[in-house]
Amino acid sequence: MEAVKSLPVVVVGAGPVGLAAVAHLKVRGIPFILFEAGATVASNILSWKHIRVFSPWKYNIDKAARQLLKETLWQSPSDDGLPTGDELYSQYFKPFYELPFIKYNTYLNTKVLSIGRKNVDKMKTSGRENLPFVIQVLQGEEVRQFEAKAVIDATGTWNSPNPIGSGGVYAIGEIENSDNIFYGIPYILETHSHRYKNKSVLVVGSGHSSINAILELDRLKDQYPDTEINWVLRKKNIRDVYGGQENDAFEARGALGIKIEALVNNDRVNVYTPFQIQQVRKKEGRLQVIGFQHDRQYTLPPVDEIISNTGSRPDFSFVREIRLRIDSSLESVHEIATLIDPNIHSCGTVRPHGEKELRHPEKDFYIVGSKSYGRAPTFLMATGYEQVRSVVAAIDGDFDGALKVALDLPETGVCSVDLAGSVTGNACCGVEAKLKEKKASAACCG
Missing domain, CATH: 3.50.50.60 (FAD/NAD(P)-binding domain)
Structure with missing residues (x-):
């Protein structure tokens, strides 16, 4: 048992949330290994590097990562600036990865093939919580195995797009x-x-x-x-996609709805x-x-x-030997399904949630970030940052810290408006939010 406790925590996926996870592990002095299938960290974000996000810098940088970067010559971007994917990478993710204690423990071009418990399959119950996790990876043409005391799956859903059918x-x-x-x-x-x-x-x-x-x-x-x-x-109704427009407190996002409506009205687009x-x-x-x-x-x-552009879904193929509790419809972590289900919430409240809601029957295994949301299009980076802060606190034995979860989210206006100007609530837009000018709070995603 003591030998297991001395093992590192494995984080799978070096996107924004995976990097935030290792930041919190580093701050708490917990050894870690980070696996990334891409040639660089945040490789999925680089695939849309020309796109500008709606949320300003102050919501896009994890607090623990900021703390570590501030100990260097890193220059923090302006809190209110709206970064492109390329700027997120060059001004935040790459400098963070270049920190020696992060880079040294990161394996790029490494695809995780399977995760399970050492020498037992999914069916064996007795004593499995005391066994280390075994992570099998492919590096080039070589298959290697690593052991860990806990695993954080932050692989996201970007590489599993939904079909058009x-x-x-x-x-x-x-x-x-x-x-x-x-x-x-x-x-x-x-x-x-x-x-x-x-x-x-x-x-x-x-x-x-x-x-x-x-x-x-x-x-x-x-x-x-x-x-x-x-x-x-x-x-x-195509108006459902126009969003809050002038009433959206994220001006750049509201402008999208205004522009696309103009194109449709001017017959620049054939709509079906x-x-x-x-x-x-x-x-x-x-x-x-x-x-x-x-x-x-x-x-x-x-x-x-x-x-x-039909969204994406999680890939569970490499965690088949892990005992998971997944919602049958959203494919999200089961306990957060009722918080994020677009069939119920549209633009409803997404409560802060952390380690308690993210637990699986497999002790010390967690799915975080957009993958924890399954198919629900309501995820925000800041949500994932709070998830991993809570999860890492629990791994460290700080259960009080793990239970205290809170989200500092932007005021974002309305998600979608019908002809009468009331909230229709089915055009989630990529950031979780609170309505600024309506009495209801909202979780507009995207």
Whole structure:
């Protein structure tokens, strides 16, 4: 037992929340190992480095990480500035990773293959809580094993995008035609401009990623007038995606709703909603998208490329030997499902939560960050920072500290407004929030 206690804590995933976890472990003097599948920390954020976030710097830097960085020559960004993904990386994540005690304990280009208890499978109960975790990883062509006293899974969901097909499954022909489908946020105006200029492009999704894609395609259209923009949504009312606009206290986010409404009203975008995609097939070198609109089968005009912004889902493949408690619908950690379920909350309150709510039947194993939210689109970095602060406190035996959870969240205005100006609550936008001008509090996500 004492030998297990002397083992490090393993953190999987070097995104914002994983880095925050090792910051808190370092502050408490707990040895750790950090595994990252990418070639650098925050590699997923670099995939959308051209996108500017809505929340200012003061909500994007973990407190423990800030404490460690302040002991160096690091210059803190202005609290009120709105960083791009590239600025988040260059001004925060990379300098933090470069701290010797972080870099020395981080393994990049390392894919975790499996996590379990030493020498026992999932079915064996007796004494398993006293056994170390065994983490099997792939480094290059070599498979290695590490042992840990606790594991924090902060792998997120970015690399497991949802399909474009209706019902959460791949549309017929979607996989076969995936070379013409971009899952994520392409850099339309630069890196990927050759892929979209003077092409007919279909954007699928109703969140801010899809709105950003459409706005960039419209700018591309100014340079290449034959570019055609098509937009498929499942929502019954397109106004649900316009958000708070002038009433949004995050001015940059409210501006998105204003701009996209103007494009739609000026017929710069061909909108198909509600539309349920069933099939994608290639004919004469172009894609035909077939689905249902108002319960009638309909084939969209041919397109050349598809951009999928339909959200993502967690990957549990490497934790099959871990005893988990996962909500059956959201695929979130079970105890937080009722706090974040968009079927119930839309723009309702997300209470602060920590180690107590994140526990699994497997002692000392935690899923944190966006992966803890499963498929719910309501996650904010600041939420993950508080999660790992609480989890690390519990690992350190500070149970009072673990139980005291609180969130300092921005005032963000309304999430979505109907024609009468009342809150409709189903256009969550990527940051948790409190309504500024309404009496109800809100968790607008995104």
